[in-house]
Amino acid sequence: METNFTHHQSAHCENGVASNLLKHNGLNISEPMVFGIGSGLFFVYLPFIKVNHAPAISYRPLPGQIFNKLAKRLGLKIKRTKFASVANANKALDQNLKDNIPTGLQVGVYNLSYFPDEYRFHFNAHNLVVYGKTETDYLISDPVMETVTTLTHDELEKVRFAKGAFAPRGQMYYPVNVPTNVDFSSAIIKAIKNTCRDMLAPAPIIGVRGIRFVAKQIRKWPIKHGTKKANHYLAQMVRMQEEIGTGGGGFRFIYAAFLQEAAAILNNEKLKSLSLEMTQIGDLWRDFAVDASRIYKNRSTQADAYNTVADQLSHIADLEEAFFKKLKAAIS
Amino acid sequence: MKKNEVPQDEGNLSKSNMKELMYATDENGEYTTALSTGWEPKTIALSNSIDxxxxxxxxxxxxxxxxxxxxxxxxxxxxxxxxxxxxxxxxxxxxxxxxxxxxxxxxxxxxxxxxxxxxxxxxxxxxxxxxxxx
Missing domain, CATH: 1.10.260 (434 Repressor (Amino-terminal Domain))
Incomplete structure (x- = not known):
């Protein structure tokens, strides 16, 4: 069985699944719109949690939040189910496909056989759509891939029940009610306010303060942990930042694209010039990644090199602080 | 990032013919999308963790x-x-x-x-x- 689902590639998995599922249900919404209205831009530094043996930095909110916020702000209804038993999870998915409902799943990346080996880490907040089933395979639309793909029944079961942080527990989700007329304007304003609040939050590990905190830590890494570990930390940071459309530069460009669309909908010229500014900040994130990569490529031992990238990062934090203050003012 | 600056480096993805989608601006400053084969800083970061x-x-x-x-x-x-x-x-x-x-x-x-x-x-x-x- 197969549903008549259309695959569109996206930069980020959760945006892509949300946008593709909503398009299937008759609501034409772009990836940047999903990202913006779902308040996908975020920053949090969690030095006490280690991912791949390095301190955790997340550039996005908790898995599922983008779609949930988007749904709330646009008045859509999404059904989400987690499962304790594998058999029930399979049964529920198969029933959905029988009912012609393409279904979003949260999955672990480690057993995704169509990913190159190097990309298969224990990361459990990936999203994809299952749109059909054959004797041996499930038909998969993974939004970060150019085209549709497949997983065997056994493989899909494994990725749905991956373990570790954010274990998906078979989670599946799909829109059950999509109104024909949605009010984009008020949703956009609410979403922008939310993102400004997050990025300007008065907590030391969140938003621009979090970015500044990381910059300060980077200066200490080579002294405190030695060059080898410091290089590993920096490499991990760049990976989390730029891997498959997530994080630093990539997210800024998606957000800038959102502001451009929002400027037209709200008829607000200020958002247009702010979009330009966000693009420039995104470019600086990419410059940071380039310079950081030089450090761990050359296994540079000078503490000076670390100070240079730390300076770049705290400059970005300053620019973003000013940016989000202006953005807040632009919509109020 | 401008569309013509979207990196097309040899990367871990190009080996398996995968391309990722990125957002970039066209000549009129309007946002559009482009595919990228890879980017050196990322490739180095990934090979660093694999090492x-x-x-x-x-x-x-x-x-x-x-x-x-x-x-x-x-x-x-x-x-x-x-x-x-x-x-x-x-x-x-x-x-x-x-x-x-x-x-x-x-x-x-x-x-x-x-x-x-x-x-x-x-x-x-x-x-x-x-x-x-x-």
Whole structure:
């Protein structure tokens, strides 16, 4: 069985699944719109949690939040189910496909056989759509891939029940009610306010303060942990930042694209010039990644090199602080 | 980033013919999308972590050989896991998993316990039991 689902590639998995599922249900919404209205831009530094043996930095909110916020702000209804038993999870998915409902799943990346080996880490907040089933395979639309793909029944079961942080527990989700007329304007304003609040939050590990905190830590890494570990930390940071459309530069460009669309909908010229500014900040994130990569490529031992990238990062934090203050003012 | 600046470096993705989608501006400053084959800073970051994993696997192997740790440690590193991830796959407390890292404790483990590890590592119990680090 197969549903008549259309695959569109996206930069980020959760945006892509949300946008593709909503398009299937008759609501034409772009990836940047999903990202913006779902308040996908975020920053949090969690030095006490280690991912791949390095301190955790997340550039996005908790898995599922983008779609949930988007749904709330646009008045859509999404059904989400987690499962304790594998058999029930399979049964529920198969029933959905029988009912012609393409279904979003949260999955672990480690057993995704169509990913190159190097990309298969224990990361459990990936999203994809299952749109059909054959004797041996499930038909998969993974939004970060150019085209549709497949997983065997056994493989899909494994990725749905991956373990570790954010274990998906078979989670599946799909829109059950999509109104024909949605009010984009008020949703956009609410979403922008939310993102400004997050990025300007008065907590030391969140938003621009979090970015500044990381910059300060980077200066200490080579002294405190030695060059080898410091290089590993920096490499991990760049990976989390730029891997498959997530994080630093990539997210800024998606957000800038959102502001451009929002400027037209709200008829607000200020958002247009702010979009330009966000693009420039995104470019600086990419410059940071380039310079950081030089450090761990050359296994540079000078503490000076670390100070240079730390300076770049705290400059970005300053620019973003000013940016989000202006953005807040632009919509109020 | 402008559309013509979207990086097209040889990367880990280009080997398997995968391209990722990126947002960039066109000549009129309007946002559009473009495909990228890879970007050097990312490629280096990824190979850095792969080197790190390979080093950890090699070290675990020599530790198994010297009788310092049990084969569980080797397979854990081989599967890019840490204690927390392994503990959740075998559904045991972390401290219990850590105890099983000791060769002496490992030798006394029942097949039932070992089968949980074997399942997590996708191998048979005897492969786990008889692992020789040569």
């Amino acid at each position: 790190d994993i390979n080093e950890r696997v090699a070290e675990a192997k020599s530790q198994v050989k010297n009788g310092e740790v049990s084969p569980i440690v080797y397979f854990m590193e081989l599967h890019k896991m840490d204690v927390g991830i392994l503990a959740s796959y075998v559904e045991m407390w972390k401290w219990r998993v850590k105890k099983h890292f000791k060769p002496k404790v490992f030798k006394g483990l029942s097949d039932t316990v070992l089968s949980r590890y074997a399942k997590a590592f996708n191998i048979s119990v005897s492969e786990l039991k008889n692992f020789k680090a040569d």
